[in-house]
Amino acid sequence: MEHGLNAQAPSFNPPRHRKAKTLTQGFEQGVLALLPRLRRFSAGLTRNSADADDLCQMTIERALRNRGQWQEGSRLDSWIYRIMRNIWIDEARARTRRNQTFVDPDQGLAIGAGGGQEENVQLSDIDRALAKLPDEQREAVLLVMVEGYSYREAAEIVDCPVGTLNSRLVRGRDALLTLLGEAA
Amino acid sequence: MTISPERLAAYADGELHDQEAREVEAAIAGDPALKEQLDAHLALKARLFAHFAPIAEQPVPDRLRSAILPEQAKVVDISSARERRENKKQRWIWIAGPALAASLALVFLNFGTQTPDETHAGGALAQALDNQLAATQGAEAPVRILLSFRDANGRFCRGYASRSESGIACHETKGWRLEKRFGGAGQASTEYRQAGSNVADVLATAQEMARGPALDAAGEASAAARSWR
Numbered sequence: 022m023e024h025g026l027n028a029q030a031p032s033f034n035p036p037r038h039r040k041a042k043t044l045t046q047g048f049e050q051g052v053l054a055l056l057p058r059l060r061r062f063s064a065g066l067t068r069n070s071a072d073a074d075d076l077c078q079m080t081i082e083r084a085l086r087n088r089g090q091w092q093e094g095s096r097l098d099s100w101i102y103r104i105m106r107n108i109w110i111d112e113a114r115a116r117t118r119r120n121q122t123f124v125d126p127d128q129g130l131a132i133g134a135g136g137g138q139e140e141n142v143q144l145s146d147i148d149r150a151l152a153k154l155p156d157e158q159r160e161a162v163l164l165v166m167v168e169g170y171s172y173r174e175a176a177e178i179v180d181c182p183v184g185t186l187n188s189r190l191v192r193g194r195d196a197l198l199t200l201l202g203e204a205a
Numbered sequence: 206m207t208i209s210p211e212r213l214a215a216y217a218d219g220e221l222h223d224q225e226a227r228e229v230e231a232a233i234a235g236d237p238a239l240k241e242q243l244d245a246h247l248a249l250k251a252r253l254f255a256h257f258a259p260i261a262e263q264p265v266p267d268r269l270r271s272a273i274l275p276e277q278a279k280v281v282d283i284s285s286a287r288e289r290r291e292n293k294k295q296r297w298i299w300i301a302g303p304a305l306a307a308s309l310a311l312v313f314l315n316f317g318t319q320t321p322d323e324t325h326a327g328g329a330l331a332q333a334l335d336n337q338l339a340a341t342q343g344a345e346a347p348v349r350i351l352l353s354f355r356d357a358n359g360r361f362c363r364g365y366a367s368r369s370e371s372g373i374a375c376h377e378t379k380g381w382r383l384e385k386r387f388g389g390a391g392q393a394s395t396e397y398r399q400a401g402s403n404v405a406d407v408l409a410t411a412q413e414m415a416r417g418p419a420l421d422a423a424g425e426a427s428a429a430a431r432s433w434r
Contacts, residue, residue: 052273057261060269064260074266081272147256165218166250167257169368172220191214198245201252 048088051097052081058168062102065163066109068152076112080105102168103178106160113156150200158193161186166194208232208239217246219368326374326381334363334374334381338429340422351407353425354415361433362414364407371403373411376433385410 059080063073084091084101091100151159157179164175176186208216208229215221216229233239326334333348342350351364351371362375362384372386387403411419420428 049273053270056265056269056273057263060263060265061257061261065257073260074269077269078272081269085273145256147253162253163257166253172215172218187211187215191211194214194246194249195210197253198249201249 048091048097049085052084052101055098055101058098059101059105062163062168063105063109065151065167066106066160068148076105076109079108083108096174099170099174099178102164103180106178110156146201150197153200154193154196158189158196161189162193162197165190210242213239213242214246217243217250324382325379326383330365330367330374331381333365334376335433336429338422338425340425351404352411353420353428354411355417355420356414357416359416361428362411364411366404366407371407373407373414384414 056077059077060073063076063080064070067073067076080101083104087104091097151162154162160179161175164170164178165172168175170178172183172186172190175190176183179186181189212221212225212229216226221229233243325331330348333346333350337346337348337350339350339352348365348367351366353361353363356362356375360375360377362373363381364373365371367389369389370386371389373384374381375384376382385407387406389403
C-alpha cells in the first residue's frame, strides 16, 4: 500500500498506434442507427427476446455480406427489414419441421416459445394475441402499426401486392380487436 | 356515404389522400358507430406501439454493435456515440419535465395541419396549439404537444409533433408562429434517420430556446386559460 496514492497507475490500455479509420462508413453507420428499430421488429417477429437478438445478429451479418446488393440512394431500412423477415421465415419453417418431429404434442404450449414456464406466465395480453395470428398477418400488423411503414412500403418488404398486404392487415387487426376486447 | 372497414383502417393508418380523408372525416362526424370503430383502431395502434416502444429505447447489446463495426472503429465510435446519445438525453430530460412523460409512447397520425401562410400554424395544428394540454391529451390526438415553455423574449412556445411534421411554434399577436420545423415523427423516415429523432430535435431545440424549465401541467393549463398571452 505504500506505493499507494502517489504512484503512477500502470496503464492497462495499450497506447493506440493506429488512428481510427476515418473512411466514410455510411453503410455501417446506417445499419448502426437502425439497430434499435431492428431489435423492435425482431422482438415482434420472434416473440422471444433471446431469439430476437440472434435474429438481429444474423440479419446484420447477412446485410454486411450482401451489401453489394444494396443500391445506394434506396432505402436501407426497408432493405434490411426485408432481410430480417426472410431469415425469420426460413428459421420458422425449420423450427416447425423440428418441432413436428421431436415435440411431444402433450407438452403443448411450453415448447417452442423458449420452453420456460416463466416466460409463458409473463406474456402480456398483446403477446398472446399476436401469437395467435398467422405469420403473414402478424408481420403486416407489425410493419404498419408498430414500425410505421406505409402499406406500399410494407408490401415491398414482404414482397406481395399492396392489396394483399392490406387485406392481411385488416384481418390481423380485426382478430386483435376481438382478442383484446373492444376497448383494445 | 358508406365507409368500408378497409377504408376506415386506411384512414386510421394515414393512408388516404386529403380528399379521401375529408370524406371519411365527414362520414365519421355523422356516424357515432363509425367514430367508435375508428377509436378502437387508434387505441389498438397506440397500445401496440407502446408495447414495443421500450425495446427501441433500450441500449443495444454490444455484440450487435460489434457485429457491425470493425474492432478499431468500434472503440472510438461506440464510446463517442454513447456520449452523444447520453448528452442528448440529458440535454432534454430536464426541459421536458412533466410534459414528457405523457409523450413517451407516441403514435403519430397524419392530419391536415395546413397553414394559412408559411410562417403561422393553421388548421388542426393551430387548434392543438391553442387548446391541447401535454398532460391530458388523448393517446390518439393527431397532433401531439410535446412540451410548453417560455422563450427568451417571454413568448409562450410549444413543441409539437404529428406523423407528417414536427416543430416549435411561439405565440404572437398573429397566432402561432412556426419558429422551427422538423420532419414527421411517426413515418418510417427516409435514409437512416431513426423515427423519433425529430422528436429529440424538437426537445433539444426547445431547451436551447427556453428561458427556464418547461411548464408543468398547472402552468400549461393556466397559460392556455389566458390564451397564451
